[in-house]
Amino acid sequence: MKIKAKLKKDVTEVKLLLSSPMVGKEEAAAKKIAVSYLTHVTAKVGGKVVWEASTGPFLSKDPYFMFTFAGAKSGDELVIDTIDEKGATETDKAVIK
């Protein structure tokens, strides 16, 4: 995944690009490929959840998110956790600039 986190005034703007084919059961059946999509994404700073998303297969392939939150400062670490429909997890982090 790719994470960019930038502080603008008091608000942190995060751009997040995940990698998942986001294939639901209908698309899997039509294209004869395996079902594979993310079901949940969480963003945390200092152990506190700042943003999260419950996700379904109708997000675009390799889902993109932009979100904003207040309360973090430059140098804080942003941790992103994802889980897919099989329960496989991925985690990555970025420092807020």
Place this chain on the structure above:
Amino acid sequence: MKRRKFLSLGAVAAAASVLPASLSATDFVATAPKAWEAATSKEAIEAMFGTSATVEGDIEIKAPKLAENGGAVPIGIKSKLALTTIALFQDANPRSAVVVFELGEGGVVDLQTKIKMRKTANVTIVAKGKDGKLYSAVQKVEVSIGGCGG
């Protein structure tokens, strides 16, 4: 079919068991599975929030009037309301629910994502405010080439 059911139950249980450690308690995929199966926005909204009675809210949906690539239609959501949960629905795919965002304490309602739309349809945002009210906004998005929603 039994096996599939068993597997999906296992996946939900597995997801639930890791929630306290890595994710928060409100995983809408696990807690409102019916909402993700509903074909229409109305049914999905009812399954997700328990009602489809909403107030036309001050929520801005930023979407192209005409999306050229239905595989990745950019949707932006902005509002000055104090919102905690923001759900996105559409009527272009076999099922309606796309994503449910939840904001932490310092959350600012300025979000963007990209969704699949295989035809022209309405995009509906339903959001829960800190005041407990449900707000909604609808925008029609025209799609010239369908995405890969099945």
